[in-house]
Amino acid sequence: MKTIIEPFRIKSVEPIRMTTRAEREAKLKAADYNLFALKSEDVIIDLLTDSGTGAMSAEQWAAVMRGDESYAGSPSYYRFRDSVQELMPFEHIIPTHQGRAAEAILVSIFGGAGKHVPSNTHFDTTRGNIEASGAEAYDLVIEEGKDPASLYPFKGNMDLGKLKAFLEEKGDSVPMVMITITNNAGGGQPVSLENIRGVAALAHEYGKPFIIDGCRFSENAWFIKQREEGQQDRSIKDIVRDCFSVADGMTMSAKKDAFGNIGGWIAFNNDSLAEQARVRLIQTEGFPTYGGLAGRDLEALAQGLHEIIDEDYLRYRIRTNEYIIEKLDALGIPVVKPAGGHAVFVDAKSWLPHIDPLKYPAHTVACKLYEIGGIRSCEIGSVMFGRQTDGSEKPAAMELVRLAFPRRTYTQSHADYVVEAFEQLAAEKDQLKGFKIIREPKLMRHFTCSFAPLDG
Numbered sequence: 423m424k425t426i427i428e429p430f431r432i433k434s435v436e437p438i439r440m441t442t443r444a445e446r447e448a449k450l451k452a453a454d455y456n457l458f459a460l461k462s463e464d465v466i467i468d469l470l471t472d473s474g475t476g477a478m479s480a481e482q483w484a485a486v487m488r489g490d491e492s493y494a495g496s497p498s499y500y501r502f503r504d505s506v507q508e509l510m511p512f513e514h515i516i517p518t519h520q521g522r523a524a525e526a527i528l529v530s531i532f533g534g535a536g537k538h539v540p541s542n543t544h545f546d547t548t549r550g551n552i553e554a555s556g557a558e559a560y561d562l563v564i565e566e567g568k569d570p571a572s573l574y575p576f577k578g579n580m581d582l583g584k585l586k587a588f589l590e591e592k593g594d595s596v597p598m599v600m601i602t603i604t605n606n607a608g609g610g611q612p613v614s615l616e617n618i619r620g621v622a623a624l625a626h627e628y629g630k631p632f633i634i635d636g637c638r639f640s641e642n643a644w645f646i647k648q649r650e651e652g653q654q655d656r657s658i659k660d661i662v663r664d665c666f667s668v669a670d671g672m673t674m675s676a677k678k679d680a681f682g683n684i685g686g687w688i689a690f691n692n693d694s695l696a697e698q699a700r701v702r703l704i705q706t707e708g709f710p711t712y713g714g715l716a717g718r719d720l721e722a723l724a725q726g727l728h729e730i731i732d733e734d735y736l737r738y739r740i741r742t743n744e745y746i747i748e749k750l751d752a753l754g755i756p757v758v759k760p761a762g763g764h765a766v767f768v769d770a771k772s773w774l775p776h777i778d779p780l781k782y783p784a785h786t787v788a789c790k791l792y793e794i795g796g797i798r799s800c801e802i803g804s805v806m807f808g809r810q811t812d813g814s815e816k817p818a819a820m821e822l823v824r825l826a827f828p829r830r831t832y833t834q835s836h837a838d839y840v841v842e843a844f845e846q847l848a849a850e851k852d853q854l855k856g857f858k859i860i861r862e863p864k865l866m867r868h869f870t871c872s873f874a875p876l877d878g
Contacts, residue, residue, distance in 0.1 A: 426741045429734040430830055433480060439463055446793050454872035455789055455857060457798050466796030467836055469825040472764045474520075474677035474684060476829030478722060482681060485725040489718030494709050498717035498724075505724040509659065509731070510636070510666040512689035514696035518707055519714030521637055521675025522547040524688040527702045528633065528673055531695060532597035533557045540588050541600040541635075542567070542580040543607040546806055548600070548635060548673075550866040553811055557597075561819075562588060567608045568819050570758040570769040575649040578605030578642075579617040582624060589628040599625035602635040603642040603665065607802055609822065610638070610743075610762025612645035615653065615664060622668035631695075634666060637675040637686075641763030644736040658731040671695065678764065681726030681829060685719050735830075739763070742827060742837060749841040753848060764826055768844075770803065771821035774851060779804050779817035781856030781876060787823045787847070790854060795843030800824045805859070806868045 441449075441464060453459035462468060468475065490496040503515045518524045525548050532539070533555030544552065544559040552559040562584045566574035580601055589596060601621050603613045618634075625632040643661040647653050653661060666672060670692065676685035690696040700710045707714035729735065743761040750757050750768070758767035770777075770784035777783040784803040791797050803821035810816060825840065855876045862871035 426738055428830075428833060429732075429738050430479075438466055440466065441796055443793060446796055450789060450792055454861075455785075455875065456871060456873060457788055457792060457800070458869050460792070460798060464796075465792075465798045467832065467840060468798050469765075469827060469840075470798045470800050472678060472826040472828055473675060474682065475831065476681055476683075477831050478681060478683065478726070479729060479830075481729070482722045482725045485721040486718040489716060489721045491717045494711055496711055496717045496720070498720040499711040502720040502724045505727040506687065506689070509639075509662045509727060510672060510689060511663060512666070512669075512672065513691045514689060514693070514699075516688050516690075516696065516699050516703055516710055517713030517715050517720065518686045518688060518703065520677060520684060521635075521673060521686040522551065523707055523714065524673040524675075524686045525551045525635075526706070527688050527699050528598075528671075529555050529557070530702050531698050532631075534597075536595055537597050538588075538592045538595050539598060539600060540580075540585060540596065542578055542602055542605050542613065544600070545602060545606045545635070546866055546868070548602070549807075554865060558811065560588065561607075563605065563608055567605065567611060570609065570756065570767070570772065570820060570822070573759055575612075575645070575760065576614040576617060577611035578603065578608055578613040580613070580621050582617070582620050585621065585624055589624065589630070596628070596630055598631045598633050600633045600635060604638045604645070604763045606638070606764075607807070608820075609758035609767040610641075610765050610824075611758070612642045612649070612763065614650050615646050615661065616650065618665050619668055631670040631692075632668065634669045634672045635674075636666065636672045637678040638763050639665065639674075640679040640730045640736065641739065643731075644733075644740060645763065658733060658736065662731065676723050676726070679730050680723045681729060682719065682723045685715050685723050687713070739829070742834075745834070746825070746837050746841060749838075750844055753841075753845055755844055755848060758822065766825040766827075767802070768823040768825070769820070770823050774854060776852070777854065777856040779821055780808065780815060781858070782821075782873075783854075783856065784821040784823045785873070786854050786856050787851075789857070790847055790850065791823070791843060794846050794850075795839065797825075797840055797843055800826065801868065805871070809862070809867055 535556030537557035567577040676682040756769040756772040774783040807818040
């Protein structure tokens with residue numbers, strides 16, 4: 423069949439409160455034009471993030487009832503650990519309450535003033551944790567990854583030549599080499615298995631631990647299976663294991679590709695690193711067999727890890743993004759191509775060339791999209807990445823609007839509604855003026871800063 427349907431039935435629903443445009447304009451103004459400050463009940467379709475916003479399955483809810491809440495040594499932990507190790511062959515699996523907690527523990531071990539940490543592209547919380555420690559985060563994605571229109575199949579790849587030069591230049595100040603799969607800040611673009619192996623080989627050649635930020639590992643494996651030569655006949659599970667078999671450790675937000683509403687982990691092969699992580703975990707998260715999670719959450723994650731590698735699900739998941747990209751492309755709206763794993767990314771720099779990057783064109787599109795259709799999205803551009811560690815500001819490499827789709831939550835009619843809202847936005851875009859920031863914190867300002875619209 424040509425039509426790829428949702429590979430599930432809907433068993434439980436929650437209502438969406440429909441609002442008028444006038445109501446939404448007032449709500450956005452009251453929120454100081456920061457979409458994070460909106461109440462979720464005032465949002466019709468919430469595409470702010472795919473983190474923790476998906477729908478759990480009947481089997482996951484059944485697993486919740488099996489949760490054992492013992493403080494130490496819960497059988498729920500061991501089922502969780504075994505499910506992780508079935509996919510990621512690390513010796514030590516240490517649960518955390520979510521991915522940024524795993525990052526904070528990782529940086530407590532490897533961060534600090536004078537350190538330099540390379541990746542393909544660090545996402546916001548990873549960069550924030552690194553910079554808060556006094557270290558510097560560097561993005562070494564390939565040039566194709568900076569071009570929204572490029573059709574290169576693995577735009578999340580790290581530039582191996584730049585990485586080698588970086589390791590030569592920075593030497594002992596590089597505590598680890600990281601890579602994010604898929605590359606969220608670069609349009610949800612995948613990293614090839616060949617590139618993962620190449621990065622690992624360079625890291626090990628220079629004596630550096632290789633760490634994978636793996637929160638969308640299954641989507642990345644799907645792209646490897648579809649696009650990388652020699653991988654088409656392999657299972658998703660085997661591809662995932664190959665990706666992590668060359669790594670020394672990983673961080674994970676299980677709120678993405680483990681179908682969790684909460685949870686994460688950090689993993690190592692090295693006994694000493696794992697011991698340091700557990701000590702920090704006890705200080706900040708909880709005992710190593712629960713790590714800030716209830717036993718029921720560990721059970722839900724254990725089940726979710728079995729479900730996420732289902733190819734029928736992954737085919738539907740990626741097709742959703744492809745469908746919307748095709749519709750937007752037909753409307754002449756520039757989007758990041760090819761389709762990424764978890765989101766549709768609109769190229770606001772190309773679409774609104776009359777708005778300077780430091781007047782935040784992507785944020786401007788996101789605000790207008792909410793006013794028109796009640797759709798909440800997320801800016802990934804100069805609001806998120808423009809502020810420099812020395813307090814200055816410069817434009818980000820790209821000005822993107824991310825429409826991150828929660829897993830198993832919305833249907834095709836919701837997707838068509840999103841496209842229709844963009845069609846109306848296209849008729850109004852030339853009148854948009856941009857925004858200025860009137861209040862901001864020192865780090866990760868996009869979460870809590872306040873904006874004011876520009877008049878001209």
